Amino acid sequence: MKFGVAVYPGSNCDYDTYRVLRDVLDQEVHLIDYRTADLSGFDCVVLPGGFSFGDYLRPGTLAAHTPLTGAVKEFADKGGLVIGICNGFQILTEAHLLPGALMPNVHGKFVCKHQYLRVESTDNPFTNQCEEGQILKIPIAHHDGNYFVDDETLTKMEENGQIILRYCDEYGNITEKANPNGSIKNIAGITNERKNVFGLMPHPERAAESILGTEDGLYILRSILESYS
């Protein structure tokens, strides 16, 4: 499978993602400069974490208007797989590839820790290697992860199985206490209606090798490989 990892000025998880795809999953992977407008030949594009364009204006806004993100829109329209991690998720909402918006964390603090997540839906290219209700432990690290969407859209997303991950405690309970940022309904990851675009605040690429304490991120990355094969 041929992966592209987007590189915007201020991306900082680009090389981590590149390394995991290349060395842990043994895939072909290329870093793609944000001025590039051609994604032909790629099977999946990853928008990595970081602080693209310094989070100026709003996180993800300026990156959403680059040639590369324009090409990502066309790529997604044709059914290409797109995954946005953390800042990548913010870029996807700002580019209107995903519904809703990511606001500053409700407590105003940057949050950086391991987080339990409950898999809510597996009928998609990103969690097909998980069981519904499975609990994953994957790190989060963000200041603007407070997901918000209007009630009408949220209902449609729930009916369509677009809510993929929710923040939970270690037993899988979806509680206010287990919500690290104030996200509506503890939402941590969603897809678009067609389910070929996935955005999540947690970092699967930081949970892909046992030396880092958890390999649960591999469930997500391996799902992508499975959906392709």
Added chain:
Amino acid sequence: MLIKFFIKPRKGVLDPQGRAVTENLRSLGFSDVKDVKVGKYIEVYVQNTDREKAVEEAKQMAKKALVNEIIEDYEFEIVED
């Protein structure tokens, strides 16, 4: 001409900065403070001198980049610079 954009968190959307500043002002003795909204002020200078055109341009700028209307409200005014 100069377009002045005033952007603030949308009504009903929680504003953590505003809440923190509210508490801070109250702790300084401003006990009559009911609420605070912390937003953004943006100045955009344009070469155009046609006010009507600038209004249209301002709306497009807000929609396409400067404002996320899911979570933010805005107003703008146009002045000679």
